[in-house]
Amino acid sequence: MATRFDVCNGDADGLCAAVQWRLHRPGAVRLVTGLKRDIALLQGVPAGTGDEVNVFDISMLRNRAGLLRLLDEGAHVRYFDHHAAGEVPQHPHLEAHIDEASAVCTSLLVDRHLGGAFRAWALVGIHGDNMAAVADRLALGGGFEPGDCAGLRRLGMLINYNAYGEHEQDVCIAPRLLYALMVRYRDPRDMLAHESIVDEIDALRHADLRQAVGTAPIWQGAGGSVRVLPDAPWSRRVQGCLANELASSEPELAHAVLAARGEDYVVSVRAPQARPDGAHALCSRFGGAGRARAAGIDRLPRDELQRFVEAFAATAWGSRIATP
Numbered sequence: 321m322a323t324r325f326d327v328c329n330g331d332a333d334g335l336c337a338a339v340q341w342r343l344h345r346p347g348a349v350r351l352v353t354g355l356k357r358d359i360a361l362l363q364g365v366p367a368g369t370g371d372e373v374n375v376f377d378i379s380m381l382r383n384r385a386g387l388l389r390l391l392d393e394g395a396h397v398r399y400f401d402h403h404a405a406g407e408v409p410q411h412p413h414l415e416a417h418i419d420e421a422s423a424v425c426t427s428l429l430v431d432r433h434l435g436g437a438f439r440a441w442a443l444v445g446i447h448g449d450n451m452a453a454v455a456d457r458l459a460l461g462g463g464f465e466p467g468d469c470a471g472l473r474r475l476g477m478l479i480n481y482n483a484y485g486e487h488e489q490d491v492c493i494a495p496r497l498l499y500a501l502m503v504r505y506r507d508p509r510d511m512l513a514h515e516s517i518v519d520e521i522d523a524l525r526h527a528d529l530r531q532a533v534g535t536a537p538i539w540q541g542a543g544g545s546v547r548v549l550p551d552a553p554w555s556r557r558v559q560g561c562l563a564n565e566l567a568s569s570e571p572e573l574a575h576a577v578l579a580a581r582g583e584d585y586v587v588s589v590r591a592p593q594a595r596p597d598g599a600h601a602l603c604s605r606f607g608g609a610g611r612a613r614a615a616g617i618d619r620l621p622r623d624e625l626q627r628f629v630e631a632f633a634a635t636a637w638g639s640r641i642a643t644p
Contacts, residue, residue: 322370327352327361327378330495331560332448332480334377337400337426339502340438341374353495356483356560357586357618359609362386369394377426379609380405380418387414400429403611404600422596422612425449428458436462440472444508447476450564450590450614471512478521481561486581490553492521528558529565539629543637544574544592546629551580563588563614574598576632578620585625587617589632597638602631612638 326342328334330353342349352361359378363386367373373395380387381404390397391411398415402425405418417429427445431438439462446455452473459469482498485491498517505511512518531554537545545566549555559579566575571593578585587606591599591613599615600608606628608617620628 322372323367324349324372324374325352325365325367326350326374326376327365328376329356329361329378329483330354330358330498331356331377331483332476333425333427333445335479335495335499335502336441336445336448336476337376337430338374338499340427340430340434340441341376342503343438343441343506344434351496351499353499355485355488355491355495357616359383360386362390365390367393367395371395373397375399375401376430377401377403379403380408380416382609384409400426400433402426402429404604404609420611422591423451423454425451425454428454431458438506440464440468440508441502443469443472444476444479447473448480449476450480450567452568453593468509471509474522475508475512475518477561477564478518478525480564481525481557482521484558484560485553485556490556492524493517524557525561528554529561531555532558532562539633541633543633543635544570544576546576546632547578548585548625549577549579551582555579556586559586560588563590566590567593567614574632574635574637576628578625581619583622585617585620585622587620587628589615589617592637595637598635602635605631 326338326349328338359382361378362383367390391413396413400417402419408416427442431442443455443459482491488494501515535547537547539546559577563575563577567590574592575590577588589599589603596613600610600612603610603615603617606617606620610616
């Protein structure tokens with residue numbers, strides 16, 4: 321009997337994309353997910369002939385070997401993503417929905433494919449990906465009230481914050497367990513009303529942000545800033561959240577937030593929201609990946625810090641802006 325696998329990033333965009341698809345196609349499914357930086361997820365999927373693999377919000381470029389293996393073994397793969405993909409394989413068992421535009425995320429791609437069937441969950445994912453302007457336009461067209469939009473934005477931010485950590489013990493709830501709560505609700509507004517985990521995540525986020533906001537930049541210029549957080553569980557959790565907060569509060573500026581990990585740094589980069597292009601190009605020079613608007617580096621050696629700061633300071637942030 322054929323098995324269905326849903327494979328997704330554990331952040332808001334990945335989980336909300338997968339939830340939309342699960343609500344669209346109910347039934348038994350094996351979920352494969354992880355924390356924010358658990359990207360190479362396809363390599364461990366044991367799918368074969370006739371099995372169905374749905375992939376959401378993980379880079380095809382980083383998962384190319386796993387994807388080709390699944391296709392060679394006879395699996396049918398449906399792939400939704402907005403990260404740099406490289407060359408998309410041409411295969412009769414691959415259905416690829418790839419869009420790397422800066423104003424696109426995976427939840428939006430699934431929403432388009434499903435004709436807005438689960439628009440509220442799409443809005444949660446879009447807000448979690450720090451794309452408020454895109455979410456606002458989509459909500460306006462869908463007739464959502466301002467109060468509803470505020471709640472969906474809050475939930476998206478919290479789900480996204482919860483994905484950051486080095487180990488499951490770092491986060492408030494493992495993404496796989498959070499998904500199990502999310503998929504109970506056809507409408508995320510009901511989750512906000514009934515699940516106490518939302519307030520628990522929110523309390524931890526606020527506590528982490530209080531520690532993070534006092535961190536002074538190690539570099540600041542006309543184009544943006546670079547901050548370094550200490551090696552601690554709270555910094556692992558709050559790194560992406562702080563980067564998004566800075567990007568939203570100063571949309572004309574770029575921001576990099578680094579968190580120490582032993583002898584290395586983990587890096588989150590946000591291009592200026594007013595000119596959302598350049599983050600992937602910068603991070604790829606240091607072995608990182610991502611997309612034009614937001615990208616990261618999993619391992620930046622400490623002796624590369626100065627070179628990274630210089631490259632960040634010299635980046636000519638682009639002006640490519642797409643519409644949903």
